[in-house]
Amino acid sequence: MRKMKLIQLALILFSGLFTAVNAQAQGRPGPPRGGGGGGHNPEQTETLQDMKGYKIGDTATDFRLKNVDGSLFSLSDIKNAKGYIVVFTCNECPFAKMYEDRLMALHEKYAPQGYSVIAINPNVSESNDRESYAAMKKRAEEKKFPFVYLADEGQKIVSQYGALRTPHVFLLDQSLRVQYIGTIDDNSRSAESVMVKYVENAIEALKKGEAPSPNFTKAIGCPVKLS
Template sequence: MKRLFTASLLILALPLLMPGAQGAEALEVGASMPKMDVEMKNVDGGMLTLEEIRGEKGTLVIFSCRHCPFVQKWQQRMVEIGNTYRKKDVGVVFINSNDPERFPEDRFESMQEQAEENGYHFPYVMDLTSAVAKAFGARRTPEAFLFNKDDELVYHGAIDDNLNHPDKVKKPFLRDALDALLKGETPPRQKTPSIGCSIKLR
């Protein structure tokens, strides 16, 4: 009887253990940007789509939130990157796909405070149904997806190689990818492991 009960629990748990159970597999390098027509609520109160956000030279999408300690550690570096490359014709957006019912710190009003306190000069939007995160296969906050001018993925992964010490970063993965993009070159690294909190999908 005990063995049968254990087997039943395992069967019930399989959907949670299988890759992609919480959404699609992560986009592969070269994949097209998905869900470009889905409206998301920006911190200014308006609605935006990725089609409207995309830049002339490329588009940077970072899945983020407020409560995650990994986001908090990388916050200023992420904001500096966003503000800098937005001025270089790269579309920039931070997306919060977390369920605010599970994490009240990630509610819309908190996002507005976060954007103001940290000087976001780019859209910060709420993925109202988590549909965008699921389509991207995003799993973590923060997690970066960089697309070229043809909306093809050229980099996916981490911000850099040092969470705790900005002054000791040796491999600025995302900056390197952005600089390569602006030169029309292939990023030196196109995929790195994302380290952060799991996205709490709706």
């Protein structure tokens, strides 16, 4: 009888502890939301965000940049365009590389529908032999890029657009209004594991005359090397 009571007591003790642990797990303090408050003092100085860039609804600038085939390219060169998938990318960034095939697939699928991929390398530099114009040309040939791959020499265009990382997509509509800014999909590491195709969804929305939702996403990427 006493033994029963002891076991009962132990069980009560045990289950009580179990509950306490679970409660603690749920109540774990995370970082403050909404940028702090309550004694926190978030600080953003000297950040890349100080750089001006496009916001949704802004009208993007056309440009004239050197393509890997040696010609100069402008958005206005694409006849009957319904929109433009402008993507800042580069040769060496692992994230840019992971998305190369997906960018090619995006172009193959949507260029015939009026939405071409326009890849721009903001990191092009003759002093870096992996990001030089010659290296871009080589990469485009190796991968057989079906889209233009442009050298943003002097980083004039990337600073106007405000791309912070590679790859960074700016989806423009027919009249060059910025309709979506962000990442290509929700899984950089594995195309097979993608659940949400942000850019494709945004294009489908434009095709229906709707505003993309979401129209802004974030991603880890290589920082654009602003000189």
